[in-house]
Amino acid sequence: MTRRPLPVTDDLDTGGFFEAVARGELVVRRCDGCDAVLHMPRAYCATCGSWEGRWQPVAATGTVYSWTVVEHQVHPAFPVPYTVVLVKLDDVPGTRLVGHLPGRPALRPGQAMAADFEDVDGTVLPRWRTADVSPAPAP
Amino acid sequence: MPTRRPGTRPNASRSWTNTASTRSCSTPTSLRLFDFCLETDGACAVVVTSTERARDLRQSPAVIRAVAQASIPNPQPGIQFPTLFRESITSLPATAVARTLYARAGLGPADIDVAQIYDCFSITVLLQLEDWGFCKKGEGGPFVASGEIGLGGSLPINTGGGHLSEGYIHGMNHIVEGVRQIRGTSTSQVAGAETCLVTATPLPPGSALILTADR
Numbered sequence A: 001m002t003r004r005p006l007p008v009t010d011d012l013d014t015g016g017f018f019e020a021v022a023r024g025e026l027v028v029r030r031c032d033g034c035d036a037v038l039h040m041p042r043a044y045c046a047t048c049g050s051w052e053g054r055w056q057p058v059a060a061t062g063t064v065y066s067w068t069v070v071e072h073q074v075h076p077a078f079p080v081p082y083t084v085v086l087v088k089l090d091d092v093p094g095t096r097l098v099g100h101l102p103g104r105p106a107l108r109p110g111q112a113m114a115a116d117f118e119d120v121d122g123t124v125l126p127r128w129r130t131a132d133v134s135p136a137p138a139p
Numbered sequence B: 001m002p003t004r005r006p007g008t009r010p011n012a013s014r015s016w017t018n019t020a021s022t023r024s025c026s027t028p029t030s031l032r033l034f035d036f037c038l039e040t041d042g043a044c045a046v047v048v049t050s051t052e053r054a055r056d057l058r059q060s061p062a063v064i065r066a067v068a069q070a071s072i073p074n075p076q077p078g079i080q081f082p083t084l085f086r087e088s089i090t091s092l093p094a095t096a097v098a099r100t101l102y103a104r105a106g107l108g109p110a111d112i113d114v115a116q117i118y119d120c121f122s123i124t125v126l127l128q129l130e131d132w133g134f135c136k137k138g139e140g141g142p143f144v145a146s147g148e149i150g151l152g153g154s155l156p157i158n159t160g161g162g163h164l165s166e167g168y169i170h171g172m173n174h175i176v177e178g179v180r181q182i183r184g185t186s187t188s189q190v191a192g193a194e195t196c197l198v199t200a201t202p203l204p205p206g207s208a209l210i211l212t213a214d215r
């Protein structure tokens, strides 16, 4: 199979997210100036202008906000059908992350989700699954 | 509606009614091939001048009654489709654009004779019909299915074919078609049309204008 495209993990804005994920932890960016959650993660807070922020650990659990089943082949590394799911984080409900589920799993809004962490060619990524499936151990 | 514009024959088969028979690209939202706009090379031009000057020209003027623009709350640089953080993925900036534009124009949904609704995807039309007050939130689907957007309906839309059937000229062809409706020269003319709503890009900012006859 074609190798999966992988994210840049040392970006100034988002690098801390992938550092945490490599440790088996999920984090959101918080501004030190006004405490806003910066999502997508950024070094700079557009609300108060602060460059100071921190990475706050959050539970790797959430609920299904919405989803769509992709039937049209776009990239050879992602064979169809697969399901793109928007997960609303339990600890920070205004923040959503994207998950990739193989096939056409039966989902419903509000369904419990949990992430484990998988090593893809040396890059660790969160992997969302419906919560009734027990997560694999962190790498 | 499917385009009747000359020179656009290959796309003339695209309509809301035959979209369901095309191949599925995603489910359960059931976006099918004809729910996606066409990829098109093309160009449009509009000439904007004072109403007084326009009255002297050979073509009858379409008067720009009002324009408005709005964004989603808390937009972020570089984020085109903010599905990860905007409050609800079924609300568009069109809600705020509509409020401002109707107020500036002194008009409401009931005053609109015909509309050109930005249709990069069919779903953006359904959401905008709701946001612009032509039907209630969540009722865009039934509103379209009942034929209200056809030539005989309460709000004929995208009479030039729009991005889904005529071609994707980034909203400019919607403005040109709006002018044709006001002049009475559309290939799918709405009889007696005197007001035309034209909307643009649904996200992250959106804008719109209302054209009227010179009266």
Ligand SMILES: [Zn+2]
Binding pocket: A031, A032, A033, A034, A035, A036, A045, A046, A047, A048, A049, A050
């Ligand atoms: Zn701040």
